Amino acid sequence: MKSYLQERNFHAPIIWEDDLDDDCLARWAGLMLRTELIDEEGNWWWCVYDMLDEEKQIDSSNEYEERCVGGKTARNKAEETSKKYLKDKIIEGTLKLDHSDTSNLMNDLKTLGCSPIETILFLNRNLNIDLSEAKDLVFDSEHWEGLRESSENLTQEFLNAGAEMADHVEYIDGEVVSLSFDLTKEDDENENKQIKANKSFWNKIKSKF
Template sequence: MDCCFITIYTLLLVLNEMSKKMIKSRNYHKPIIWEGNLNDDCTAKWAGLMLRAEWMDENYWWWCVYDMLDNQNQIDSSNEYNEQCIGGEAARSEAQDVAKEFLKNELISELKKSSEALDVDKLISELKVIGISAGKSIVVLLKDFDFEYSEAKNKVFESPVWKGLREQS
């Protein structure tokens, strides 16, 4: 009897952990599409995040980013800053930048927790899909994965997703 209980309990724990991983699975390969009135109040759902921009008064806009996969936890908003966001386009851009930075940091955190060897090309590819530039990808390799500068630069410039970038610079 105890053996069956332990087996069932273990199975439930495994299923719970698997469901947490599935819930946190984010699809950032789709584009960010803003819906609603872009001149008043609009939202975008992207990679399990909700981005919102709303006209307040005069030219002042409020923006916010929520994590819909974490009980609608607020990640950041314009309320946290002293400077005002002027215009809807600027508010939407700010929300998108915050969302991309959040996803970048979450990806890095998950990779650091993983027991698997780092697949640098896959990391660079995922960063690009999120919207992280080649320069910022180099910084990620330097700061978060202890690469030397020349090695980080070469990894990014030689990666398939940034092919031809070295020749352009």
């Protein structure tokens, strides 16, 4: 007999069965996802059920006023709803995962769509890992490869852009590492400088993206 977590195998692919152009379903991670063409105008119905919780309905297109047009759109919506449902259950602590291996745990969370910040907060709140340590675990994880570098690059771009409006800038090895602002200056002088600096700052940031 499969365990509860084995029934919740969300690492398996979501495979749709039957007629994708009319009426189809997928069984995934203990959930049932269903979609069906409901009229000649191309409107579709979708619904997700938790088969391990008395087959309760999680969500459905019936709950929304906007139309769901196209089978692919309906399937995508059902899949997004399913992953969010399990992600929320993990974050709430309803669905218990193996916390003994933080690497696998982070992979589980990422699979269900958890962002890096959500993962950091989960490690902090559920495993009592210090925030700075949790951040290092996520940033250095193989599952978030390149995250630390991209974060540090973004921070450096903000520092470089902010250097122009700062009253004092500290450099180490040619890179901006610290900014400080004199808040004791006259209000008018500060206001005029702030307006010019804000325009310059955001123009520089926009040019990077």
